Amino acid sequence: MNIWVFSQEAGGAPTTATLELLTKARSLSSSVGGDVTAFVGGDASALAASLGEHGATKVYATGDLAGKLPGVAVSAAMKAVIDGGDSPDLIMFPQTAEGRDVMSRLSVKLDRTVLTNNVDISVDGGLVSVTTPIFGGNVLVATSFSGAGPFIAAFRPKSFTAESAGGAAAVVTAAPVPELGSTGAAQVVAVHVEATSGPKLDEAAIVVSGGRGLGEAANYELVETLAKLLAGAPGASRAIVDAGWVPYSYQVGQTGKVVKPGVYIACGISGATQHMVGMKGSKNIIAINKDKEAPIFGIADLGIVGDVHKVLPKLIEALQSRG
Amino acid sequence: MTTMNVIVCVKQIPDPATPGSLGPDNTLKRDGKLILDESDSYGVEMALQLVDAAGGGEVSLVSMAPNGEVSGLRTALAMGAAKGTLVSDPALQGSDALTTAKVLGAAIQTMGAFDLVIAATESSDGYTGTVPEQLAEVLGLPSVTFAKKVTISGGTLEANRQTEDGFDEVTCPLPAVISVTAGVVEPRYPSFKGIMAAKSKPIETVTAGDLGVTPVGWAGAGQRVVSITQAEARAAGEIIEDDGEGFAKIVSYLENLKVI
Numbered sequence: 001m002n003i004w005v006f007s008q009e010a011g012g013a014p015t016t017a018t019l020e021l022l023t024k025a026r027s028l029s030s031s032v033g034g035d036v037t038a039f040v041g042g043d044a045s046a047l048a049a050s051l052g053e054h055g056a057t058k059v060y061a062t063g064d065l066a067g068k069l070p071g072v073a074v075s076a077a078m079k080a081v082i083d084g085g086d087s088p089d090l091i092m093f094p095q096t097a098e099g100r101d102v103m104s105r106l107s108v109k110l111d112r113t114v115l116t117n118n119v120d121i122s123v124d125g126g127l128v129s130v131t132t133p134i135f136g137g138n139v140l141v142a143t144s145f146s147g148a149g150p151f152i153a154a155f156r157p158k159s160f161t162a163e164s165a166g167g168a169a170a171v172v173t174a175a176p177v178p179e180l181g182s183t184g185a186a187q188v189v190a191v192h193v194e195a196t197s198g199p200k201l202d203e204a205a206i207v208v209s210g211g212r213g214l215g216e217a218a219n220y221e222l223v224e225t226l227a228k229l230l231a232g233a234p235g236a237s238r239a240i241v242d243a244g245w246v247p248y249s250y251q252v253g254q255t256g257k258v259v260k261p262g263v264y265i266a267c268g269i270s271g272a273t274q275h276m277v278g279m280k281g282s283k284n285i286i287a288i289n290k291d292k293e294a295p296i297f298g299i300a301d302l303g304i305v306g307d308v309h310k311v312l313p314k315l316i317e318a319l320q321s322r323g
Numbered sequence: 324m325t326t327m328n329v330i331v332c333v334k335q336i337p338d339p340a341t342p343g344s345l346g347p348d349n350t351l352k353r354d355g356k357l358i359l360d361e362s363d364s365y366g367v368e369m370a371l372q373l374v375d376a377a378g379g380g381e382v383s384l385v386s387m388a389p390n391g392e393v394s395g396l397r398t399a400l401a402m403g404a405a406k407g408t409l410v411s412d413p414a415l416q417g418s419d420a421l422t423t424a425k426v427l428g429a430a431i432q433t434m435g436a437f438d439l440v441i442a443a444t445e446s447s448d449g450y451t452g453t454v455p456e457q458l459a460e461v462l463g464l465p466s467v468t469f470a471k472k473v474t475i476s477g478g479t480l481e482a483n484r485q486t487e488d489g490f491d492e493v494t495c496p497l498p499a500v501i502s503v504t505a506g507v508v509e510p511r512y513p514s515f516k517g518i519m520a521a522k523s524k525p526i527e528t529v530t531a532g533d534l535g536v537t538p539v540g541w542a543g544a545g546q547r548v549v550s551i552t553q554a555e556a557r558a559a560g561e562i563i564e565d566d567g568e569g570f571a572k573i574v575s576y577l578e579n580l581k582v583i
Contacts, residue, residue, distance in 0.1 A: 010487070069484075069493070071456050071468065097487070101468050104456030113419045113545030116451050129549055135343055142550040185465040186495035194489040206582060230582065242506035248471075248485050254450060263582055265573075273339075274447075284580060285560070286573055292562070299557045302576050306565025314570040319583065 001123060003029055004088040004150075006074070006099055007038040007051060007059075014038075014047050016203075017094035019054045019162035021155060024121065025092060026055025026165060032123055037088065041065060041074035041102070044172050052170035054162060060175035067188040071101025073177045078102070079109045080178050082150070090128060092121075093154040103152050114152045115143055117254075119159040130155075135273065137280050157202065157258045158281065194247055199233050201250065202257045206232030206265070209252055209279070210240060213268020213289055213308055217245040222312040223267055229319045235259065235279075237269045253278035268308040271296030288312070327377035327475065329370040330431055331404065332442040332458070333363040333386050335395030339447055348541075349548040350417055351448055357388070359395035362443035364402070364510035366503050370441050371403045371511075373475055380438070381405040385430050387423060389416040389540075393526055400521035401513030408434055412530040417541035424457035429534035431462065439480070440500040444469060455502035466500040467493050471507050 003025040007018045014022075018038075025036045037058040038044075038051040044061035051059055062077045078091075091106070093099035095117060107114045120131040129144040130153050145151040177184075201207065208230065210223035220240070227234040235257070236250040252259055253275040264282035269275060271287075271294055279285070280299060287300035288311050297303040304311055335357035337343060346352045370382040384399050384407035396407045410430050418426070431440060440462070445452035459466035469485040470493075478497055483490045485504055495501075513521070531539045563572060577583045 069467070071466065072459075075460075097469055097485070100452050101456050104453040105460045107421050107453065108424065108457050108460035111421070113421050114451070114453050115546060116420075116453060133554060138554055138556075139345075140552050140554050141349075141548060142552075143546050144549050145545060146547050147545050182496075183460070183463055183465050186467050186493055186499070188484075188491045188493050190492040191486075192483075192489040192491070230577075238505070244506060248504070249488065255445065263577070263580060274450075280557075284576075285557075286576065288565075288569075288573075292564070297560075297562050299560075300562065301557075301560040302572065303560055303562035304565050304569040304572065305562060306569050310567075311565055311569050311573075315573055318570055318574050322583065 001029060001032050001034040001089045002037070003034065004037045004039050004091045005056070006091065006093045006102055007040045007047065008094060008096065008098060009040070009042060009047055012046050014050050015094065016162055017096065017157040019050070020157065020160040021092045021094060022051065022054040022056055023163050024160040028121070028123055034089070038170060039078060039175070041070045041098070048172050049169040052167045053164045055165055055167060056170040057167070059170040059172045061172055062175055062177050065177065068177065068180065068184055069101065069186050069188065070098045071105050072180060072184050074102045075105035075109060076180055077175045077177045078106055081175050082110070087150060089149045090151045090153070093152070095154040095156045099154055103154055107152055110150060112150060112152055113145070114154070115145070116154040118153055118155045121153065121155070133277060137277050158260050194249060196249065198228065199231070201233045201235055201252070202259055204233035205261055206230045206263045207235045207252070207259050207261045208232055208265045208267065209235035209237065209269060210267045211237035211269030212239045213270070214240070215309070219309065220245055222308070222316065225316050226265070226312060229316065232261070237272070237275050266296050267312060269296055270294040271298070325377045326380035327374050327439070328380045328383070328437045329373055329439045329441060330383050330385055330434060330437050331363070331366045331370045331399070332427055332440065333367065333384050333395060333399050334360045334446045335386060335388055335392050336360045336446060336448040343448070345551065348417065349551065357392045357395050359398040360443065360447050362445065362447050362505055363399070365505055365507050366441040366443055367399045367402050367404060368508045368510040369473060369503055372508060373439070373473070377475065383407065383434055385427055385434065386410070387415060387426050389413055391528065396526055397521050398513065400524045401517040402511055403517060406524055407526040409526055409528050410531060410534065411528050412532070412539070414531055414540045417544055418539050419544040419546055420451040420453045421457060421545070422539050422543045424454050424461050426531055426534065426536050426539060427454070428458055428461035429536050430529065433534070438497045442500070442502050444502045444504050455500060459500035462500065464498055464500050465495050467495050468502045469504055470501045471504045473501065473503070
């Protein structure tokens with residue numbers, strides 16, 4: 001089975017989610033035979049070594065997208081390679097904004113279904129099945145592709161563990177973006193990076209998140225102070241991101257970051273399905289919420305039924321006094 | 324004065340406040356009352372604001388449902404949309420996201436000239452999140468996904484597009500498809516007058532067959548559910564009422580983990 005992995009870059013290196021998928025693709029292809037190819041929307045010269053180490057033997061790279069959005073540009077480049085005769089059996093995407101856009105455009109170009117939000121994949125003969133958690137992760141649905149490939153599937157970050165196999169640097173082949181016509185008319189004219197400090201939310205060993213139970217935006221400072229004291233990262237529920245209290249980059253959950261820290265502290269978060277799927281894999285979960293019926297207590301290792309406005313200041317004071 | 328005609332894709336979903344369940348065919352049970360997906364109320368609001376800013380034009384709705392449910396559409400009409408098209412057909416049961424995009428695309432082609440199609444980033448019940456970009460490809464249009472701020476000036480759309488690290492400023496000529504994030508605007512509550520007016524606003528109902536989209540539903544889906552299992556539950560934790568000393572429980576818990 002030949003597998004492509006849509007490979008993303010951050011800070012000059014492949015993202016962890018990319019390396020996770022390459023590792024999984026390598027293990028699938030080693031059991032059933034076939035090649036693993038990384039498909040990069042951009043320049044791949046700095047990435048080929050790491051992509052190769054994690055299992056890719058070949059890299060397709062579009063080169064600089066020149067301000068085109070990845071969805072339309074990378075899918076067109078993929079279609080051009082497939083039309084040129086190199087068609088994979090399976091294309092794996094990280095469940096990210098860009099991954100989702102590319103796979104969506106590609107699914108129409110190839111007239112193939114897409115299966116998203118997966119956490120696992122298995123291959124049994126010609127049958128490829130993926131596993132998707134639903135209802136906040138309480139139920140797992142296994143779905144198989146029917147009809148002909150390429151099968152297109154997206155996987156949530158942290159579904160697999162990235163491991164280097166020590167492979168040689170992958171060979172980079174150009175896969176230029178063809179003429180897009182009017183569908184490619186959207187153009188990025190400026191890029192803004194919002195400054196953050198401390199550990200990254202999806203890599204931090206401790207995450208402290210706040211929700212609507214904080215009452216008002218100014219109280220989010222309690223969450224930030226606690227996170228800083230524990231050398232962790234502050235996070236947020238979708239409710240307070242939608243309300244504009246904190247930027248989207250803080251959001252934990254279905255539409256935000258998937259986190260699996262050693263300790264997750266949920267402050268004033270009731271535990272909507274959309275939030276739980278993003279943090280349920282945390283090793284230890286502490287929840288503070290005034291409603292004892294809140295769903296978050298169903299998955300908490302330690303639950304404090306109480307007012308975050310009382311518990312958090314005391315907790316912060318106790319930690320500060322330890323120095 | 325310019326005019327601006329906007330089509331908003333809306334989904335009617337089971338009330339998220341009630342726990343979801345699967346029917347015997349392994350699709351989400353949608354047989355109770357369906358409501359307007361809250362995620363879509365942002366798109367409806369944005370469309371109304373863009374039409375207002377242009378000084379003319381109207382907001383139309385397009386939706387797809389296996390049954391003839393219209394209560395969610397009425398909510399969006401009460402907010403101020405002018406009319407709706409509902410693709411309603413029992414044959415749509417089991418349709419995958421690609422089929423949904425094809426059906427919505429075919430319906431939009433019957434709705435007359437438009438400048439912009441708006442969809443939510445993802446629905447709150449199925450959250451596949453692929454339909455807006457699939458729809459753009461079906462319609463052969465440019466798109467801007469994850470838009471968190473949108474203005475139109477001189478026939479060109481300008482948007483701030485959410486990224487992992489911040490946002491990009493993107494320009495795009497019209498017509499185009501955009502997906503908007505929740506929180507992008509503050510959706511208005513329907514007024515009493517709006518609710519009364521919505522009752523007489525037109526909703527055209529068509530079938531997938533009328534639109535010439537086949538196959539749909541299970542027959543058109545490139546996927547098949549093979550098993551459904553309960554995930555391993557987390558062991559129950561210790562839940563205590565705060566008596567003023569709850570914070571100390573957290574301190575000792577963190578001490579035991581050796582993180583402080």
